[in-house]
Amino acid sequence: MIVSLAMIAVLSRLLDTTAIGIAVIGLGIGTIAFNIREFATSEYLIQRIDVSREDIRTAFTLMFGTSLLICCGLSAFAPWIAEFYSQPALKMFIIILAFSGVIDSSVSTIAALLKRDMQFGAMTRINALGVITNAAVTVTLAWFDFGFMSYAWGTLVSALVRMVLAFHARPILWMYRPCLKGWRSFFVFGGYKGASTVLDRTYEALPQLVLGHFMPLTAVGLFNRANLVCGLPDKFMLSALFSIAFPAFAAEVRQNRSVKEAYLRLISYITALYWPAQLVLAILAYPIVHIALGPAWDGAVPLVQLLSLAAIFWFPNILTFPVLVALGANREAFEANFIGRGLAMVVICVASFYGLYALVFSQFIVLPFQMAISLIYVRRHVPFAWTEFAAILCNSALVTFGAVIGPLGILAAHGFAFDLSIGLALVATLLSAAGWLTALVLTKHPLLDEIIHMVELFMPRLLANRPGVPAE
Structure with a gap:
């Protein structure tokens, strides 16, 4: 995530909003297309009690075959897509992404x-x-004036590196032998997951794809960069959680243990981390945008603030799919996603016709609705009481208040003007961290246990590395 942030900062200074807008459209189309292969997802292997060689070979055969079909489809439609957006160079961009997806298919199994x-x-x-x-x-390529094509070549080389590293971790060359034994089971499992994944990626890319056709590409670049900055707390704090959640919940189910306690505890962790981060980001949006993107992107500041406030309602959504699929409720997981994201896409498309700010304000409609749908469906299979849930949120709200009181004080002292200097932003950040830790202690928040555990885990190692301190 640190590398991604540095990449965003550098490319925002090397490329203009139009170039970034074109790259965003190309990457969005490629992402949507290759997520179709999740209908035959290799993640079926995660929940099986026993996995045979035939299962692994079938997983690879389905993933590679689907990726090859998508590659051919993208390459065939690339000229039409380029014409639709009036960007001839978009054709080669999409073709390179198509080959990258085929290479990356070997990594998924x-x-x-x-x-x-x-x-x-x-x-x-x-x-x-x-x-x-x-x-x-x-x-490097952007530095040498390759423009938005830099993204395509970077994706291709990255796919090659990931393939080599994956085989270094698990050198199972025998999986290349074609096999279709039990292929129906993969599609039964992947049917709902594939539909949900395509829906998710379409939902994420749709605003930019719609804006790219009806508005100048500059608007696409602004929205994309504002979305990236707003998503920093998610990337730094919660991105690993989604990868771990499904295997962890699946392990609980395989051992016949209830997932209720784990679910509620994770909700408490997420809200105690994510809420303070989003609100502090809204307060410090101006200096953060200047650091992350540069002064040329001041137009993204109000967008970041609005998107950060709307993101407060997103907190339960990250756990909905993992917990429902781990419990075998694949259909319900898809239904929840389809209802929440389906209505959201309608609202987003309508809002896009009215401009960039209408699109941003629509998030205050779609995210609360998705939150409600998520909780309703999860509660059908994880029967927690609303009072339990409310108590968790109240505790995290107190922690959030402790985290934002310092930055709000700095903002008030600055006349409630958001153009804080880097020095004031640093002071506000330190006050936020101090207030957050103090609130965790005073409220006895469950997240404090994890922090103490991490300190106990790493302190002996740190002390062991100090000169003159014997290792245990």
Whole structure:
């Protein structure tokens, strides 16, 4: 995530809003297309009690075959897409992304096996080195004036690196032997997951794809960069949670343990981390945008503030799909996603016709609705009481208040003008961290237990590395 943030900061200074807008459209189309292969997802291997060689070979055969079909489809439609957006160079961009998706298909089967075995360290190395490669290639090419095509070449080289690293982690070359034994089971499992994944990616890309056709590409660039900055708390704090949640909940179910306590505890962790981060981001949007994107992106500041406030309602959504699928409620997981995202896409499309700010304000409609749908469906299978849930939220709300009181004081002293200097923003951040920790202690929030546990875990290691301190 640190590398991704640095990449955003550098590319926002090397490329203009139009170039970024074109890249965002191309990447959005590629993402939607290749998520169709989730209908035959290799994650089916995660929940199986026993996994045979035939299962693994079938998973790869389905994933590779689907990716190849998508690659052919994208390449065939690339000229039409380029014409639709009046950007001829978009054709080559999409073709390169199509080949990248085929290469990356070999990673998904190995990734599913690593997640099944809870080997998240290996997954971290694969993903981190892939991101570093992508950033290095993209930034280098942008520096040499490759423009928005830098993103396409960076994606291709990153896919090659991820493939090599995946086989280094699990050198199972025999999975290349075609096999379709039990293929129906993959599609039965992946049917709802694939539909949900395509729906998710379409929902994420749709605002930019619609804006790109009806409004100048500058608006697409502004919305994309505002969305990226607003998503920083999610990327830094919660991105790993989604990867771990499904295998962890699935392990609980396999051992016949209730997931209620784990679900509520995770909700308390998410709200105690995510709420303060989003509100502090809204307060410090001006200096954060200047640091992350540069002074040329001041137009994104009010967008970041509005999107950050709307994101407060997003907190339960990250756990909905993992917990329902782990409990075998694949159909309900898809229904919840379809209802929430389906209505949201209608609202977003309508709002896009009225401009960029109408699109942003629509988030205050769609995110609360998705939150309500998420909780209703989860509660059918994880029967928690609303009073329990409310108590968790109240506790996290107190922690959030403790985190924002310092930054609000700095803002008040500055005449409630958001153009804080970097120095004042740093002071506000330190006050926020101090207030957050103090509130965790005073409220005895469950997250405090995790922090204490981490300190106990890492302090002996840190002390052992100090000169003159014997290791245990």
